[in-house]
Amino acid sequence: xxxxxxxxxxxxxxxxxxxxxxxxxxxxxxxxAVAPLVFTSNLDRxxxxxxxxxxxxxxxxxxxxxxxxxxxxxxAVYTGLGTFVAMHALLGIGDGSFPIPVSxxxxxxxxxxxxxxVVLGYVTTKKAGTPFAMITLGLGELVTAMSLMIxxxxxxxxxxxxxxxxxxxxxxxxxxxxxxxxxxxxxYTLVCTVAMYAFTRTPLGRMLNATRxxxxxxxxxxxxxxxxxxxxFIVAGFFAGVAGGMYALNFEIATFEVVGAGRSGLYLLFxxxxxxxxxxxxxxxxxxxxxxxxxxxxxTQAWQLYLGLIFLLMVMYAPGGIASLIMMNVRVAAYRKLHxxxxxxxxxxxxxxxxxxxxxxxxxxxxxxxxxxxxxxxxRYLGFTLDTQGTASWLGALAxxxxxxVVFELVRRRFVRAWETxxxxxxxxxxxxxxxx
Amino acid sequence: MTATPxxxxxxxxxxxxxxxxxxxxxxxxxxxGERVGIIGPNGAGKSTLFNLISGRFGPTSGQILLxxxxxxxxxxxxxxxLGLARSFQITNIFGRLSVFENLRCGLLWAMGYRxxxxxxxxxxxxxxxxxxxxxxxxxLQHKRETLAVNLTYAEQRALxxxxxxxxxxDVVLLDEPTAxxxxxETARFIELIREVTVGKTLLTVEHDMGVVFGLADKxxxxxxxxxxxxxxPAAVRANPRVQEAYLxxxxxxxxxxxxx
Numbered sequence: 001x002x003x004x005x006x007x008x009x010x011x012x013x014x015x016x017x018x019x020x021x022x023x024x025x026x027x028x029x030x031x032x033a034v035a036p037l038v039f040t041s042n043l044d045r046x047x048x049x050x051x052x053x054x055x056x057x058x059x060x061x062x063x064x065x066x067x068x069x070x071x072x073x074x075x076a077v078y079t080g081l082g083t084f085v086a087m088h089a090l091l092g093i094g095d096g097s098f099p100i101p102v103s104x105x106x107x108x109x110x111x112x113x114x115x116x117x118v119v120l121g122y123v124t125t126k127k128a129g130t131p132f133a134m135i136t137l138g139l140g141e142l143v144t145a146m147s148l149m150i151x152x153x154x155x156x157x158x159x160x161x162x163x164x165x166x167x168x169x170x171x172x173x174x175x176x177x178x179x180x181x182x183x184x185x186x187x188y189t190l191v192c193t194v195a196m197y198a199f200t201r202t203p204l205g206r207m208l209n210a211t212r213x214x215x216x217x218x219x220x221x222x223x224x225x226x227x228x229x230x231x232x233f234i235v236a237g238f239f240a241g242v243a244g245g246m247y248a249l250n251f252e253i254a255t256f257e258v259v260g261a262g263r264s265g266l267y268l269l270f271x272x273x274x275x276x277x278x279x280x281x282x283x284x285x286x287x288x289x290x291x292x293x294x295x296x297x298x299x300t301q302a303w304q305l306y307l308g309l310i311f312l313l314m315v316m317y318a319p320g321g322i323a324s325l326i327m328m329n330v331r332v333a334a335y336r337k338l339h340x341x342x343x344x345x346x347x348x349x350x351x352x353x354x355x356x357x358x359x360x361x362x363x364x365x366x367x368x369x370x371x372x373x374x375x376x377x378x379x380r381y382l383g384f385t386l387d388t389q390g391t392a393s394w395l396g397a398l399a400x401x402x403x404x405x406v407v408f409e410l411v412r413r414r415f416v417r418a419w420e421t422x423x424x425x426x427x428x429x430x431x432x433x434x435x436x437x
Numbered sequence: 438m439t440a441t442p443x444x445x446x447x448x449x450x451x452x453x454x455x456x457x458x459x460x461x462x463x464x465x466x467x468x469x470g471e472r473v474g475i476i477g478p479n480g481a482g483k484s485t486l487f488n489l490i491s492g493r494f495g496p497t498s499g500q501i502l503l504x505x506x507x508x509x510x511x512x513x514x515x516x517x518x519l520g521l522a523r524s525f526q527i528t529n530i531f532g533r534l535s536v537f538e539n540l541r542c543g544l545l546w547a548m549g550y551r552x553x554x555x556x557x558x559x560x561x562x563x564x565x566x567x568x569x570x571x572x573x574x575x576x577l578q579h580k581r582e583t584l585a586v587n588l589t590y591a592e593q594r595a596l597x598x599x600x601x602x603x604x605x606x607d608v609v610l611l612d613e614p615t616a617x618x619x620x621x622e623t624a625r626f627i628e629l630i631r632e633v634t635v636g637k638t639l640l641t642v643e644h645d646m647g648v649v650f651g652l653a654d655k656x657x658x659x660x661x662x663x664x665x666x667x668x669x670p671a672a673v674r675a676n677p678r679v680q681e682a683y684l685x686x687x688x689x690x691x692x693x694x695x696x697x
Binding site for chain 1: 491492512513514517518522523525529530531532533534538541542543545546547550551552553554555556557558559561600603604
């Protein structure tokens with residue numbers, strides 16, 4: 001008995017250093033290292049930097065949402081206040097009143113976020129569930145209102161700006177060039193990701209999961225659910241603040257929007273899209289968030305409309321987000337059945353794309369008609385010229401969308417059946433593998 | 438009062454919900470190591486009594502003492518830290534955690550790890566060994582990594598008991614531990630409960646008289662929120678007040694079953 005127990009613990013300890021983990025984390029670090037060598041323009045590198053910031057923000061948000069079952073509508077309060085405090089620290093470095101290295105600015109943001117999480121989180125985490133969500137919403141509005149009432153700290157409408165190239169360069173690093181900021185933020189992002197992952201393997205991290213699953217029972221095994229939520233909230237506040245501090249370094253300006261409900265909503269939306277049930281889900285969400293703003297907004301003015309549509313479909317058909325879709329397919333692949341799905345995926349993609357072409361044409365025409373009618377009635381769309389005044393364009397787009405929808409839906413239904421068959425086979429195999437009770 | 442205080446003592450305990458008084462002056466004194474079955478007709482307040490002792494509700498008036506210390510009005514987690522654990526009638530486990538994680542969660546506080554976020558669970562050798570032992574005790578070694586939600590009902594009931602005893606509390610309250618189990622499962626399960634609660638003070642609420650007599654040395658009869666009898670089974674059976682309250686039904690049934 002004792003021998004097996006000891007064996008189990010050492011095995012568990014060893015597992016922490018196994019090759020799989022080294023490959024995953026090594027690959028993650030490598031991506032950060034080489035990304036700016038592939039994307040070399042200043043704009044690209046700024047986008048990469050923003051991705052780092054967003055990853056830390058979304059991961060810290062998921063400590064609440066995915067790991068603690070706490071639906072917060074006000075996470076930007078902690079990232080945003082971290083940003084503002086970091087801006088003032090940066091100004092302090094500039095005028096000599098706060099002599100610390102610029103590299104530590106994200107930590108200043110972190111401690112600020114943590115401090116505000118201690119004060120505001122104490123109230124917030126008294127409750128769980130819907131009351132928790134309501135309190136975060138209220139506090140978010142409160143802080144946004146305050147940000148306009150206290151221009152001395154928040155800088156009013158114009159915000160606060162500062163220069164990151166201050167103080168003496170250390171080892172030639174002045175943070176003037178974007179690449180230097182990028183690598184600083186990449187290091188912070190890596191360390192924060194590792195730290196937040198480590199948190200999930202600690203007693204508090206596990207009790208946070210337990211509190212999410214069954215708060216009542218937690219009370220009867222010695223834990224105060226309020227404390228579990230509160231302490232976790234503080235940890236999440238710290239990492240949110242670090243993200244805020246990194247934001248300050250990257251943009252060198254903070255306006256009241258950084259604490260606003262809009263930003264909080266984006267954290268929620270993209271963490272959910274990425275997948276709240278897996279640790280790495282929010283990383284995917286963060287990448288999509290930055291790319292969405294930076295790239296898709298170039299493609300179409302109406303990109304947020306598409307975003308809303310994707311979010312809606314995701315909630316309805318894949319509530320576990322992209323991460324869960326990936327993991328479901330990884331499972332199918334592990335049982336060597338993925339090859340049976342390729343054809344389905346190709347069909348789904350083709351019919352989905354066809355439907356999207358029609359739907360997008362409609363959206364673009366409506367958008368032009370309602371919001372940009374000044375730019376004329378015709379627009380270029382995928383090589384076609386659409387006319388918002390012409391019946392043919394509307395009918396054509398409508399027909400493509402309708403046919404696309406019908407075909408897609410037919411394919412989708414058959415796909416679901418194929419998927420369920422495979423799932424059934426996997427369950428049967430798994431049941432056989434399990435030792436009999 | 439004797440030198441060693443009672444493990445659990447209720448003094449004129451009362452609890453009202455609105456205008457309805459459910460517990461009406463209950464008195465009970467359970468010595469350490471005693472195994473008590475609490476019986477009574479439906480609506481007698483058995484579950485309410487457990488909820489009061491374990492801190493789910495605060496009493497309206499009266500006192501509850503655990504090893505001589507007042508615990509009435511304390512939150513459940515503080516009562517648990519003082520050495521009282523309970524199970525639930527409706528299975529109350531951590532569905533999305535593995536069986537092993539469920540058990541480990543049950544003992545983290547008792548082993549002093551509290552809210553630690555600077556230690557890895559994998560490094561907590563003593564906690565992991567104890568959780569593995571518990572896993573063997575409740576006979577779920579082969580389900581170590583299974584998510585609790587995917588267990589069979591009987592396995593979930595066993596896990597429920599496992600979480601309850603994980604922290605090593607010396608007073609254990611079991612609320613209908615065999616509810617919803619088949620006869621053969623029940624027999625095996627009683628054996629299990631006996632094994633894992635050796636040396637503990639045990640309070641059990643049960644409808645199944647076979648379970649009560651299988652687990653308890655003493656019976657407390659709760660009728661309309663009062664403990665009308667508390668004694669060894671034979672004396673309780675002979676008690677005229679008990680016979681009157683039950684109109685002979687439940688105990689007579691059991692005696693009849695015994696006679697077979």
